[in-house]
Amino acid sequence: MNKQIKKKGKSLPSGFIIKLGKFVWTTMWKFMMSNLAPRSKTGAYVRPESQFRNFIGTTDTSTLDIATLDINNPENTYPPAKGRYRLYVGLGCPWAHRTLVVRALKGLEDAIEVSIVSPSPDQGIWIFPQEEEGLRTLPELYNLGSPGYQGRCTVPVLWDKQTQTIVNNESAEIIVILNSQFNDFATNPTLDLYPEQLRSQIDEWNEKIYHAVNNGVYRCGFAQTQSAYDQACDELFTTLDEIDAVLETNRYLCGEELTLADVRLFTTLFRFDIVYYGLFKCNRRRILDYQNLGSYLRDLYQLPKVSETCDLNSIKQDYYGNLFPLNPGGIIPSGPDISNLWEPHNRENFSEKVVS
Numbered sequence: 273m274n275k276q277i278k279k280k281g282k283s284l285p286s287g288f289i290i291k292l293g294k295f296v297w298t299t300m301w302k303f304m305m306s307n308l309a310p311r312s313k314t315g316a317y318v319r320p321e322s323q324f325r326n327f328i329g330t331t332d333t334s335t336l337d338i339a340t341l342d343i344n345n346p347e348n349t350y351p352p353a354k355g356r357y358r359l360y361v362g363l364g365c366p367w368a369h370r371t372l373v374v375r376a377l378k379g380l381e382d383a384i385e386v387s388i389v390s391p392s393p394d395q396g397i398w399i400f401p402q403e404e405e406g407l408r409t410l411p412e413l414y415n416l417g418s419p420g421y422q423g424r425c426t427v428p429v430l431w432d433k434q435t436q437t438i439v440n441n442e443s444a445e446i447i448v449i450l451n452s453q454f455n456d457f458a459t460n461p462t463l464d465l466y467p468e469q470l471r472s473q474i475d476e477w478n479e480k481i482y483h484a485v486n487n488g489v490y491r492c493g494f495a496q497t498q499s500a501y502d503q504a505c506d507e508l509f510t511t512l513d514e515i516d517a518v519l520e521t522n523r524y525l526c527g528e529e530l531t532l533a534d535v536r537l538f539t540t541l542f543r544f545d546i547v548y549y550g551l552f553k554c555n556r557r558r559i560l561d562y563q564n565l566g567s568y569l570r571d572l573y574q575l576p577k578v579s580e581t582c583d584l585n586s587i588k589q590d591y592y593g594n595l596f597p598l599n600p601g602g603i604i605p606s607g608p609d610i611s612n613l614w615e616p617h618n619r620e621n622f623s624e625k626v627v628s
Contacts, residue, residue: 314500322442323423328352328430328453350432350439354457357439358385359446360410360429362398363583364590366486366539367443368428373535374447376577379459384450389427390586391594393602398427405436414438444478447532465532473526477533484511486540493552493598501553509556512565519564523571523622530575538572541565542582545608547591551598560612570617584610 328350350357359375361368375384389398389410398410407413411425417438430439430446440446448466455461466474484507491504515537518525525533540548541559548554560566573579592604 314497322426322440323421324418324429324438324441325445326350326439327445328357328439328449349435352453352456354383355385356432356434358387358431358433360387360389360398360413360427360431362389362391362427362590363586364391365427366543367426369539369542369581370443370535371428371430371446371450372581373538373578374450374465374532376581377460377465377530377535377575378450378454378463379461380450380454380457382459383454383457391590393594393596397425444482444536447535451532465530465535467529467531470526470529470531474531474533477525478536480511481515481533481537481540484508485515486536489540489544489548489552489554492554493548505554505556508554512557512559512562516562516564519568521622523619524568528622530572534572538569538578541569542573543587543591546584546587546610550605551591551595567617567619570613570615571619573613574617579613 326349329352359368359371361372363369372386375381375386387400387404389400391397392399392409395409400408400410405413405416407416410427410429413429413431414421414423414425416436417431426441428443428446429441430449431437432439440449451465488504488508488511492501492508495501495504515525522528524530525537544554545558545560549558559569573582588604592599593602596602
C-alpha cells in the first residue's frame with residue numbers, strides 16, 4: 273500500500289514544472305486574448321464597432337430616420353428588391369441569430385437568401401462550406417466588397433449581389449432594415465417590431481441590454497482582470513433581475529407587443545444556460561432559475577418559426593470548440609437538455625396579441 277502511494281506521489285509534476293507551466297500558459301493566454309478580445313487598461317473587453325453602416329432605401333441616410341426612408345426613390349443605392357440581397361450568418365453567433373429571427377418572423381425567406389458560414393478553429397476566420405462568389409472565406413468576401421479592407425470580418429453581413437458590396441454588418445441596424453424595408457415581399461408584412469409609438473422605450477431597453485447583457489456576457493467571459501470580471505458580472509445580473517421584475521407584469525419588454533428589444537435579448541438568453549453560464553463564468557443563476565425570464569424565454573422560443581433558427585449543436589461547437597483560450601481542451605459538453613423550452617409558458621395570459 274505504501275509503495276502504491278509513493279508511486280502515485282511520484283507521478284505528480286514537480287513544483288518547478290507547475291510554476292513553469294502556469295507561466296507559459298498565462299503568457300500565451302494573454303497573447304491570444306489580446307487578439308481575440310481587445311481590452312482596456314483595466315482589462316475590460318472592448319468590442320470594436322462595425323464598419324459598414326449603409327441602409328436599404330436611400331443614398332443619403334445621414335439625416336434620416338431609417339424607419340421613414342423613401343424606399344421608392346429611384347436613386348437609391350440599395351433599393352428594396354426580392355432576391356437581390358443575401359445574409360451571411362454563423363449559426364452560433366448571437367448577433368447573426370438576430371437577423372435570422374427577424375427574417376423568420378417577417379416571412380422573408382423567399383426574399384432574402386441566407387448563406388451559413390462556419391468558424392475555422394485553426395485560422396480564426398469564418399469559412400464557406402463551398403465556394404460563393406468564387407470565394408471560400410469571409411475575409412475574401414469583405415475584400416471583394418471593399419478592396420484593401422484590413423478590419424475585422426464578422427457576421428452578420430448583409431450583402432448586395434448586384435453591386436457586390438457590403439450593405440451593412442451591424443446586426444442592430446440590419447434587423448431594423450429587415451423589419452421595415454421589405455414589407456412588399458414579406459408574408460407577414462403587418463408585423464412591426466419597431467412601432468413608432470414604442471421607439472423611445474425600445475431604444476432605452478436596447479441600450480441597457482446591449483451593455484449589460486448582450487455584450488455583458490462577453491465582458492464576463494473575455495475579462496482579463498478580476499476587477500473587470502466582477503464589474504461586468506454585477507451589471508449583468510443586476511440587469512437580469514430588473515428585467516425579471518418587469519416581466520412579472522409585462523408579457524414582453526415593452527408591454528403587450530413583441531419588439532426588436534425582445535429579439536435582441538432572446539438570442540443571448542437562448543445561449544445563456546448553454547454556454548455563458550459555464551464557459552463565460554456567468555454562473556450566479558441560470559435563466560431557468562428565474563421566475564419570469566425562464567417562461568419569457570420559452571414564450572419567444574415557441575413563436576412561429578423561431579425555434580427553427582436555433583441550432584444547439586452549432587452553438588456548442590462554436591463556443592466550446594473554437595474559443596481555444598477559454599476551452600483549450602476543446603471538449604464539447606453533452607448537455608444541456610433544452611426540451612424544457614417546449615413546456616407551457618402561460619404568458620399569453622398577459623395579452624391577446626400573438627405573432628401569427
